[in-house]
Amino acid sequence: MAAWKDLEQAEPEFAARVRRLFGAGRHKTIATLRADGSPRISGIECEFADGELKFGSMPGARKGADLRRDPRFALHGPVFHPQEGKEAEWPGEAKIAGRAVLAGPAGDGSDGDLFLADISEAVITRLNPEATLLVIESWTPQRGLRVVNRE
DSSP: OBOHHHHHHHOHHHHHHHHHHHTTOSOEEEEEEOTTSOEEEEEEOEEEETTEEEEEEOTTOHHHHHHHHOOEEEEEOOOOOOOTTOGGGOOOEEEEEEEEEEEEESSTTOOSEEEEEEEEEEEEEEEOTTSOSEEEEEEETTTEEEEEEEO
16 A cells, blocks of 8 residues: 555546545535444544555544444545536545554544555545536555546
């Protein structure tokens, strides 16, 4: 897997677009796995800093307990729907999946947890310029960037 800086080095333009889409709004959504294996969706904030994608969990939060037990996660950036008649202007949406690496306390004197993303995949879903096809751009450390068009 990879740190954020690895994606930035491998595909700087794609990484910049992922980061811009994540920066379009403050609140993101993270999927974690409960102890019984069922999914949990939670609100979260994240930041790109020092070549890492970082996110935290407040003390006692279930998502933090989920990630400490099973580090797999999927993080979804803010979602904005295409505006009718202006679909070609829709910037798309971004997702990142991987494993959360516990990096210590979330801040000075905090009981919360700070996690760094070990990225297995980054994805942008958008429309082509004519707004006639769904374009899925995905990057993994193993295969690099791939683009798929779907009707």
